[in-house]
Amino acid sequence: MRDSFSLTYRNIKERKARAALTILGITVGIAAVIALMSIGYGMQESITAELVEMADVIVVMPMRMELGSIGTFGSFTDRDLDAVKRIGGVKHAVAMIGEMEEVEYRGEKFMVQIVGIEPRDMDAVFGETVKLEEDGGAGTEASGRALRDNDHKACEIGYSIAHDYFSNEVGVNDRLTINGTKFRVVGIIGKQGGFRSEVDSQIYITTRDSVSVLDNEDISTIFVRVRNIENAEEIAAEIEERIDDNHKLDDFTSAMTMGSAIEQMESIFGILQAVLIAISSISLIVAAMGIMNTILMSVMERTHEIGVMKAIGAKNRNILSLFLLEAGVISVIGGVCGCIAGVIGAHAITFGIQAAFDVEIAAIVKPEVLLGGIAVALVVGMLSGLYPARKASKMSPVEAVRYE
Amino acid sequence: MIHTENLTKIYRMGDAEVYALRDVNLEIKEGEFIAIIGSSGSGKSTLLNMIGCLDTPTSGSVFIDNVNTASLNENELAEIRREKMGFIFQQFNLVHTLNAVENVALPMFFAGVKRETRLKRAEELLVNVGLGDRIYHKPSELSGGQQQRVAIARALSNDPEIVIGDEPTGNVDTDTGNAIMDILEGLNKEGRTIIVVTHDAEIAAHAGRTKRMRDGRVLD
Numbered sequence: 063m064r065d066s067f068s069l070t071y072r073n074i075k076e077r078k079a080r081a082a083l084t085i086l087g088i089t090v091g092i093a094a095v096i097a098l099m100s101i102g103y104g105m106q107e108s109i110t111a112e113l114v115e116m117a118d119v120i121v122v123m124p125m126r127m128e129l130g131s132i133g134t135f136g137s138f139t140d141r142d143l144d145a146v147k148r149i150g151g152v153k154h155a156v157a158m159i160g161e162m163e164e165v166e167y168r169g170e171k172f173m174v175q176i177v178g179i180e181p182r183d184m185d186a187v188f189g190e191t192v193k194l195e196e197d198g199g200a201g202t203e204a205s206g207r208a209l210r211d212n213d214h215k216a217c218e219i220g221y222s223i224a225h226d227y228f229s230n231e232v233g234v235n236d237r238l239t240i241n242g243t244k245f246r247v248v249g250i251i252g253k254q255g256g257f258r259s260e261v262d263s264q265i266y267i268t269t270r271d272s273v274s275v276l277d278n279e280d281i282s283t284i285f286v287r288v289r290n291i292e293n294a295e296e297i298a299a300e301i302e303e304r305i306d307d308n309h310k311l312d313d314f315t316s317a318m319t320m321g322s323a324i325e326q327m328e329s330i331f332g333i334l335q336a337v338l339i340a341i342s343s344i345s346l347i348v349a350a351m352g353i354m355n356t357i358l359m360s361v362m363e364r365t366h367e368i369g370v371m372k373a374i375g376a377k378n379r380n381i382l383s384l385f386l387l388e389a390g391v392i393s394v395i396g397g398v399c400g401c402i403a404g405v406i407g408a409h410a411i412t413f414g415i416q417a418a419f420d421v422e423i424a425a426i427v428k429p430e431v432l433l434g435g436i437a438v439a440l441v442v443g444m445l446s447g448l449y450p451a452r453k454a455s456k457m458s459p460v461e462a463v464r465y466e
Numbered sequence: 467m468i469h470t471e472n473l474t475k476i477y478r479m480g481d482a483e484v485y486a487l488r489d490v491n492l493e494i495k496e497g498e499f500i501a502i503i504g505s506s507g508s509g510k511s512t513l514l515n516m517i518g519c520l521d522t523p524t525s526g527s528v529f530i531d532n533v534n535t536a537s538l539n540e541n542e543l544a545e546i547r548r549e550k551m552g553f554i555f556q557q558f559n560l561v562h563t564l565n566a567v568e569n570v571a572l573p574m575f576f577a578g579v580k581r582e583t584r585l586k587r588a589e590e591l592l593v594n595v596g597l598g599d600r601i602y603h604k605p606s607e608l609s610g611g612q613q614q615r616v617a618i619a620r621a622l623s624n625d626p627e628i629v630i631g632d633e634p635t636g637n638v639d640t641d642t643g644n645a646i647m648d649i650l651e652g653l654n655k656e657g658r659t660i661i662v663v664t665h666d667a668e669i670a671a672h673a674g675r676t677k678r679m680r681d682g683r684v685l686d
Contacts (some may be wrong), residue, residue, distance in 0.1 A: 065568075065575055069563070140592065351609060369560070372547075373518070373547060373559075374576070375547045375549070375551075375554075375573045377541050377576065378540060378541065380576050433670070458523040463559070
């Protein structure tokens with residue numbers, strides 16, 4: 063065995079450049095698959111981790127499919143909210159009034175989602191994850207306080223509203239003009255990003271202001287937290303039924319549990335990942351052809367040597383295993399290089415995504431993926447080596463010896 | 467030990483049939499040193515390939531120790547080449563990526579001999595042909611005569627009864643050629659059967675018996 067390897071090693075060494083290119087081919091193929099899988103796992107993990115934190119949440123919206131499109135139609139009433147609150151197992155039910163309004167700051171105007179909410183309910187909605195922006199350090203202002211029930215014409219704003227929307231930074235105690243009325247900024251919410259990034263570009267005001275100042279009392283969303291996650295699906299179904307009853311409509315209400323959102327997300331990711339891996343497998347097929355070509359060339363070049371080996375007593379399977387080993391060694395080296403390149407690539411890409419899109423993703427490299435990568439390389443290599451190796455083993459010794 | 471019966475080999479060249487061998491009947495006894503002499507194209511190499519189980523006849527048979535080689539499959543033929551035959555070629559045909567001792571050990575590798583055993587034996591064989599100081603040299607670092615001596619050592623590695631030389635002195639100068647023939651004579655004295663093909667009468671003179679070939683026939 064040791065001698066087979068040393069023979070193989072010398073044959074590969076003899077054609078260094080060619081072997082290196084072949085190895086590069088399989089490296090690229092394996093690296094692509096491994097990088098994509100690791101990034102995929104990382105994305106899945108970061109998204110489901112955020113969602114799991116909200117697993118007890120049911121989001122209720124007036125939503126239905128019409129002519130193939132999904133949209134919101136109508137709104138809820140206080141009666142709906144009360145009905146939801148009366149359902150057993152519901153811990154919190156929070157009404158949110160959402161409306162796009164024109165917001166002006168120092169002459170610049172943007173349409174922004176204004177959310178009317180009872181300030182005391184904000185903790186129930188956001189839990190621990192939404193906090194005021196941390197102090198930016200020495201010389202920067204503190205980012206205020208949370209919205210209070212007795213606040214009048216006051217608002218708490220998302221991170222992007224404060225820092226990105228307007229050419230001037232919006233700070234605590236600055237005034238924003240919402241639909242013609244000035245609101246004082248009392249607090250700035252810390253950066254959310256990722257799955258909660260919508261919070262970053264919203265402005266929160268009290269329900270009372272929403273009704274009296276902006277003249278909007280349509281509840282667009284009821285945000286529910288349940289006591290026991292296991293009952294979430296049943297409760298969601300009951301919420302839909304109660305509200306539909308109130309409005310005497312079918313399919314008026316959509317109550318979506320985060321659990322089902324996680325499942326949906328996971329299945330979407332599964333499909334996405336499968337497609338990406340299928341695409342990157344094309345490079346593996348190309349690499350396989352590269353190996354086959356290299357071994358074919360090697361067989362051609364060494365025809366005479368094959369003949370000599372047969373003349374001095376090599377059996378067909380001796381020759382077969384010699385060339386298969388060459389294919390195997392090339393592909394395993396490629397596989398290992400591919401794993402290394404794939405891991406580096408995955409981290410580089412997630413780093414790039416983090417920097418570019420400001421989301422928290424870390425590539426997750428699973429050991430079984432690496433082992434699988436090497437195994438795939440080996441199998442691909444051996445299969446592509448099989449044809450040339452068989453060709454070599456079947457050569458007639460006298461013709462091969464005569465070949466110069 | 468070896469005999470052929472109406473051994474015939476026909477090569478097809480397009481539409482033409484070329485008789486490389488015509489009804490060759492030859493008997494070679496155990497322990498004999500026979501030279502087959504003839505000009506190029508006389509069929510002597512073809513005959514040697516048949517006897518050496520490298521090629522299969524169109525008709526007729528080769529018997530080795532009374533076994534008809536036509537009845538053997540590729541693997542069995544490979545075993546005969548490995549165990550009973552030692553080949554020496556005109557072009558030496560060493561594996562150029564391997565050094566001398568590894569080349570000599572190669573037939574033992576195919577025979578499944580343990581690494582230490584075969585390297586030790588290969589070294590001894592190289593010492594016997596006077597290359598004890600060249601065992602780690604690559605073929606490219608050896609002269610023609612030295613390469614041919616490595617090839618002889620390789621031919622002996624599985625201790626064959628028959629040593630076959632196809633123009634073994636064809637690529638070396640006369641003195642080296644004679645030295646090589648001396649080695650073969652020595653092997654013959656050890657009791658091995660030696661079959662050498664050559665076009666050189668002087669070389670053939672080392673053999674105990676000479677057979678001349680012309681146009682695919684063995685002349686009497």
